[in-house]
Amino acid sequence: MELKEKFRKCLERMRRTKNTSQIDFQYISEKPKDGDLLFGHKEIVNTLDKVIEQSPESFTIGLYGDWGSGKSSIAETLQSDLLKKNIPLMIFDVWKHEGDALRRTFIRETHHFFKNHEKWKSKYNGKDDLLDELTKTKKGVKRNSLKFTQLLKGAILFPVSIFTIGFLVWVLTDIILGLDYFQRDDIPGAITTFLGLFSVSYLFKYAEKFIENIKGDKEEYIQEKIQDPIEFETKFKELLKNLNNDIQKVVFVFDNLDRVSGEKAVQIMSTIKTFLDPIDKSIKEKNIVFLVPCDESAIKRHLRKTLNYSKDFKGDDYHRYASEYLRKFFNTIIWIPELYINELEGFTVRKLEDTKIEDFKNDELSALIVLIFDKNPRQIIQFINILISNYLLIKERRIEGFSLKEDIAKLAKYLLLIQKFPDIMDVYKYTLSYDLESLPPELNEEKDGERKFTHKRISEFYNFLKLTEHVRIESLDLFFKLRRSDFENKLENSVRLIKLIETNRISDILKLKKTNITEETDKLLINDFDFIEKFNLENKQSELSEIVIEKMRKMSNPILLAKFIDGLLHLLKHKEIELLPKTYRMIYNKLKQQENNISDINPKLLIEECYNKIADKSEKEKLRRVIAKRHVEDFVNAHDIK
Template sequence: MWADNETSEDLLGFKVHADLLIDIIKDESVLPITIGVFGDWGSGKSSILQIVKDEFDKEEDKDSLCIYFNGWTFEGYDDAKAALLNSILKELEDNKKISAEIKETIKEKAKKLWKSVDWMRGAGMVMKNIALPAVSAYFTGGVSLVPFAIQKLSELGDNPEKIIGKLQSKEGQETFKAFFKSQEEDKKTINAVAEFRKDFSELLEATNFKRLVVIIDDLDRCSPERIIENLEAIKLFVNVSKTAFVIGADPRIVKYAIEHKYKNDKEIEEDNSRIVIDYLEKLIQLPYSLPRLSESEVETYISMLICKKEIGNEKFKIVIEAFQKYRLKNKYSAFGLSEFESILDADDFSKVKDNVITIPALVPLITNSLYGNPRQIKRFLNTFTVRKRLAEVASLTGFKDSVLAKMMILEYSEPKLFKKLFDWQIVQDGIPKEIGEIESICEEKEIEKISEDLNDSDFKEWNKPKVIKWFQIEPFLSEIDLRDYYWIARDKLENSITSGSMIPPVVKSLFGQLLPDEMPAAVTKDILSNSFQQLNNIEKEAFFNLLSSNIKRNPQQKRLYDIFTIMLEEKIDNTAQYYIEALKVINISNIEPAVALRLSNFKSDPIIGDFLINYFQGGKSPASRSFNLKK
């Protein structure tokens, strides 16, 4: 098994990215700078940042101080600026590179910095916890702060006279004065920020370091509000000489957070994309996007993971050294069995070979199915290993690892087809004739011809380039009894591997965006068009599973049906299949008549129509009556 943690051990050849970042940061002419290391969830951002930190932490580097700040760890702090400053000052106090005399100087200078942060922190809490609740309470008759009240307040505009006219009360006058006073406080805040930067620059001068490197990781795991607070905290340090901030995040999550920040500003919402771009460009001078792994990199990564597991950490050190030398000369070829043979003794090589031998042929499918994502690859291998062990413990005879790997690729990338194959084999003693028929169609022809033949057959749903490639790669399955392979995967037949995995933050964020009950259909469609369609297939699958599991647990929550129905209206691929699976386990009595009435528009839909007609047929529930109303 492989741990799903960041590591400075480079099995991906990603050190080249870390070295580039280090080289940029060490160029004094570019400081101060803020660098955004962008990539999908699980793409290797944290490991690259760990390599950067380890390089700057070396004792021989007397010119650099590097601080690692996990935005997610500080989710519970009331103020991100205080959390960030606390991390920096604590590191300065504890750092072995700094003498005791200089540490005393730092402590003295830090007192003034804390006063600035405490003032800004207090001003923010007053505005957040006193001014806004007071105004919203006016609109809601004393009810605590709610989104409706904030929306009402924003509709009054920014003209003080209008606000007074609307409030029309002594309480309104007092509230206005509080807001007017806050404008004066804003001026003080601007001065406090400038003063803070000056004081912080002086503190850095006292340390004698040439550069302060602050790494901020896991920003995309935070709530939208916390992401913005962390970004605003970073802005506090922007333009302070000798500093480099390196931020690791999925840019889509950050985009959602910025949109969330301005969601009640109508003027900004009209040009939403521009405000997001402007915000990021002002904060991040150098965006650096990580590429997805190529096929050779995926083969190398899998081979290295297996090699380490088989021979142990100590022996693996020589493999890592050889890999690093190899990458200096050859950045494009896979580092695998042929290289291991020249490094390892015969026994160790034999163990590694037995486990790696089936991998190269499957690499193109693994790469495409898992989108070159290191975390997904590692979790795929963990599941593969568990199932291999289960087969051994259960003493399954004739069990082939290569068949298991091939079946898991279908399960991971096409769970609906995986379930279809299960349905075929269960009534044919494990050897479905359909597999042989499709394999015959897919052999030794141009892809265009194969596609035409599948369209003219009973297997239209299998007509996908990735699936065709799956059929063409050995081992072929037409004579294989699949019952054992489905037996060890039986816990996943309902939900597939992806739904049992941790949900990507970008999916959680999108789901949260779509949940508000009062959201207009037009806004929902816009979010689906701009955000859902940008997800890769694994993330889309995770979104459908999240939506399905929520609707099964909360069958009376109308908003969940609305999301599904709007996705049907927008003709989003696979929506009908997931909606059908969810409705099968939901009691009709839990469905509101309005939901059923809207679903009646899909009676003639080729995928979901017949199911809906049978589902609502002859029922006496309000939902059934609504569905069957004559229009």
């Protein structure tokens, strides 16, 4: 039996040292495989295809659906289908370019789309210099054009000036050379002398300078990037005219409109109508269709904030106003229907299987994910990818007492909690509250007359706990760190031991005698009894002391503290062991701070296993007073003595 146990431990060590990189896993892509759309989205693509083919000029289509409901996937699939019909579809991500000037960015992205697309680049003749006025500020020098009078003036003055210079040269030559007369035969010599004194290049420079003086002064200029909406319209019209005539229709998708800020979203919608519509009407040979996938409720919220009409409208009036605004904006609207829960169940199970992680084949896990993300396939995929990363982390650390196969749903619930309620989970963490079902009092505190957490927020948290009650997290302590301390790792199975102490099951377990075990005895109690009996604490007092100190340091609830100390003292009594002196000092300090529940601790054990083990006489005396005071007060209160 002993050899078998050693062999089991050896296998366990081998399993722990196995390299995590050997785990076969796969992250899930948000894009459908090869256009394989689910949830009836293919029918929506086919419908949009027909609408676009028959649409007149300046046609705007609204595609309504919640965030993550598949709007982008529908647009991408539609793009592939229209490609076969010689209809370009460009997807413009307004969220990606939220900080940019919309008109400028849209024209630039449209140019690059046609220029670089494998199919459309052969049918597009636009050059990069088409964008110069959009992106560059030009600097240069210009002069006034020559007028007729300036040309006439130059034609007269230039030969006169040349003659004058030549005459002066002749005079100087006559003086220098001492010539008394000048004859016709001397002209070639005079010209030679003149050219010898002034090079030909000098004469050209003189002529150039002379002409510049006639033209007038230089004038520097700066040509700014285009700013006027009409200039943008002209530039976009020029871009579209560079498309071949066989392209009769172009589709532009403004994706992720509901993700941008409210003011920006309304600005984009206004631009589509006031900037793009006139362009379309001015180019009769090109029909332009705008497809705007968006979350209707999000757009209505943007409208309410941006258009400042909430003060004048009451109740649902603003909904009607926003709906009317959108009806005027869109020529037609298609809604993405809500998903059936059984569709999402099958979808979630398939995606968990696609990860190639065996531990993810768990009914509790898939049910938990579907309950929380009951309308959003994209969020399901994103959460599964988050779960994979944290699964790998725990796989690397090999946390004792935590089984990834058995507890994967608990890990998922914790990840959901910190994702959906990070503010509330921070309170649990900072107040060292590890019981998820017991709400920390700090959540109901008020500051300057205002609650830190609204009733609505607390209600949402309670509803989450109720919805996920089939997955119970016994303690948040492990999940806050996702690892064990060095002392816990050194003391094998310490997690289970501490859990039994925390829940105060030690006293019940130790009451059980093997001679009293019957078929009706709780099997869990029997297993815990066997565990305690076989747990070897020989030469492990130091590790146990450190674990106990660490646990007690984090405890702030006096009831839980009293239960823990009572369970610990029962264990020490049963195992006949003594902890390090600093452990007893910790117990004394904790009881001194939180003495209200001392009476919940077995008084005999408190004296024998704690009071008698304290070496410092002053601390021992102080503890005696605390114990005596608390028990006297409890006795007085119990018997209503006044």
